Amino acid sequence: MASLLKRVPELTFLIVLTIVAYGIMGSFNELAGTEILSPTGAWGIIVGSFVLSTIIAIVAVVGGVGGGVLFTPVMLGFTSVDTLLIRSTGLVVAMFSGLVSSGPFMRKGLADIRIVFYCAIPIVVGGVAGSLTAIYMADAMGANGDAIVRLLLGVILVFIALMFILGGSNTEYPVPKKLDKLSELMNLKSSYYEESLGKTVHYRVVRPLLGFALFGVVGFTGGFFGLGGGWAVVPVMNLVMAVPLKISAASSGVLLAMGNAAAIWPYIVGGSLIAVFAAPWMIGQVIGGILGAHILARVKAAFVRNILIVLLLLTSLKLISRGIETLTGIDIPLL
Amino acid sequence: MNVHDEDIHEELNDQVEIAQQIQEQTDDAPVAPLAGVVYGDTIYWITVAGAVITLLGQIWSFVAQSNYMSPTYVLSSIWQGKNVDEIWSAVGGVPNGHWYLPHLWTGDGLTMAGLALGVFGVTPAIFASALVLYRQGQRLFGSLAVIAGLITVLALTGVMGGLIPE
Numbered sequence: 137m138a139s140l141l142k143r144v145p146e147l148t149f150l151i152v153l154t155i156v157a158y159g160i161m162g163s164f165n166e167l168a169g170t171e172i173l174s175p176t177g178a179w180g181i182i183v184g185s186f187v188l189s190t191i192i193a194i195v196a197v198v199g200g201v202g203g204g205v206l207f208t209p210v211m212l213g214f215t216s217v218d219t220l221l222i223r224s225t226g227l228v229v230a231m232f233s234g235l236v237s238s239g240p241f242m243r244k245g246l247a248d249i250r251i252v253f254y255c256a257i258p259i260v261v262g263g264v265a266g267s268l269t270a271i272y273m274a275d276a277m278g279a280n281g282d283a284i285v286r287l288l289l290g291v292i293l294v295f296i297a298l299m300f301i302l303g304g305s306n307t308e309y310p311v312p313k314k315l316d317k318l319s320e321l322m323n324l325k326s327s328y329y330e331e332s333l334g335k336t337v338h339y340r341v342v343r344p345l346l347g348f349a350l351f352g353v354v355g356f357t358g359g360f361f362g363l364g365g366g367w368a369v370v371p372v373m374n375l376v377m378a379v380p381l382k383i384s385a386a387s388s389g390v391l392l393a394m395g396n397a398a399a400i401w402p403y404i405v406g407g408s409l410i411a412v413f414a415a416p417w418m419i420g421q422v423i424g425g426i427l428g429a430h431i432l433a434r435v436k437a438a439f440v441r442n443i444l445i446v447l448l449l450l451t452s453l454k455l456i457s458r459g460i461e462t463l464t465g466i467d468i469p470l471l
Numbered sequence: 472m473n474v475h476d477e478d479i480h481e482e483l484n485d486q487v488e489i490a491q492q493i494q495e496q497t498d499d500a501p502v503a504p505l506a507g508v509v510y511g512d513t514i515y516w517i518t519v520a521g522a523v524i525t526l527l528g529q530i531w532s533f534v535a536q537s538n539y540m541s542p543t544y545v546l547s548s549i550w551q552g553k554n555v556d557e558i559w560s561a562v563g564g565v566p567n568g569h570w571y572l573p574h575l576w577t578g579d580g581l582t583m584a585g586l587a588l589g590v591f592g593v594t595p596a597i598f599a600s601a602l603v604l605y606r607q608g609q610r611l612f613g614s615l616a617v618i619a620g621l622i623t624v625l626a627l628t629g630v631m632g633g634l635i636p637e
Contacts, residue, residue, distance in 0.1 A: 150522060157526045167543050245504070245507070254612065326504075418522065
């Protein structure tokens with residue numbers, strides 16, 4: 137950690153600035169309280185959100201899944217915060233660790249910019265379409281729309297967890313069985329230095345057309361639920377397009393940040409992203425994102441992936457039960 | 472040899488060919504592609520700048536009592552489960568467009584500007600990277616980058632918000 141802070145002075149600067157900023161905000165807090173929230177309580181929410189966001193960012197970057205996968209379902213499942221606000225802030229959580237980790241990933245050659253641009257079009261278009269649909273649904277369907285969103289997200293999370301389980305640990309360095317004509321034509325091959333093995337790994341992308349179509353679906357779902365799309369980028373790149381696991385995880389972070397940067401503008405322009413609520417999540421993602429990017433180069437993602445599977449399954453249970461509760465009026469005693 | 476055996480034979484040949492192609496590549500530690508480095512560094516530094524502005528905005532929010540909407544009111548409303556319309560009703564309704572630009576001297580306005588700057592960083596990064604790809608003769612990927620960049624420009628100008636049905 138100490139050597140990382142020396143090597144990355146801007147990270148040190150950000151950490152020190154954040155500590156000083158939150159110290160000043162706590163010591164010279166001039167806010168007026170409300171009936172349910174004191175000025176100190178407001179400060180506590182900001183600092184708590186920042187700490188949680190930093191932890192989520194580290195896990196998300198190492199796992200290549202995007203923080204929105206953790207933030208959005210947990211907030212939807214365990215708080216009464218409006219779904220539109222959760223989804224807009226979820227995009228902030230999903231994208232900023234990816235944005236800031238793009239620098240270290242690209243410098244180390246861990247993320248492949250050509251793969252990223254190829255997959256970006258369907259992700260970006262799908263992401264914007266998804267967020268527009270989400271805003272429309274929130275206006276048109278009210279509480280029932282909320283319940284349907286929670287229920288659908290719960291089912292999707294089970295599906296995601298299953299993909300991680302079935303994907304298994306044998307996908308780190310996939311060798312394609314067959315080259316199709318399009319992949320030969322595109323010549324998407326590259327190599328990177330694998331620090332954990334101490335050698336260079338070569339790879340070649342296959343099934344680009346199927347990958348393109350799947351990324352459209354991923355983008356829409358990510359924009360709609362505020363998940364950010366990272367939950368499925370790694371499986372599609374790794375299992376469908378035969379990209380090595382580590383390149384998939386890094387490129388996924390870069391790609392989802394790009395897609396979410398387009399998806400989040402309708403929320404910003406429409407006033408659905410509230411600055412005071414989203415800001416500590418953004419700061420945590422930036423600091424955690426830089427830390428995570430440097431950690432990823434050294435560790436295997438399998439451990440983080442197992443944690444994610446457990447979290448995803450637990451959260452999906454809660455989301456499904458809350459969705460059914462609202463739609464049917466039946467009380468389900470869970471957590 | 473029946474049809475099934477021929478299929479297996481063909482697949483094995485394909486696998487050998489792919490393995491040979493991969494082996495033919497050099498085993499030197501590869502240099503990171505310039506287009507990627509340009510993209511990553513542009514975003515990285517703009518995001519860091521955005522984070523710094525956001526932090527300054529947060530301090531301003533808490534210390535100077537200069538806000539477009541009171542942070543405690545906003546946080547209370549959010550935790551009470553109020554929706555976007557209800558929250559913004561305190562200042563006359565949900566704003567349209569980049570509301571924070573005329574309110575940069577307020578704490579929450581500056582905070583929002585920092586967030587928006589961080590998001591905006593993607594757009595110049597994509598176009599800078601596209602330029603490098605074109606210069607390297609990789610027109611397909613350069614063109615894909617330009618399309619992605621144009622979509623983000625459309626999104627940030629609010630044009631896509633107009634697609635939401637009333």
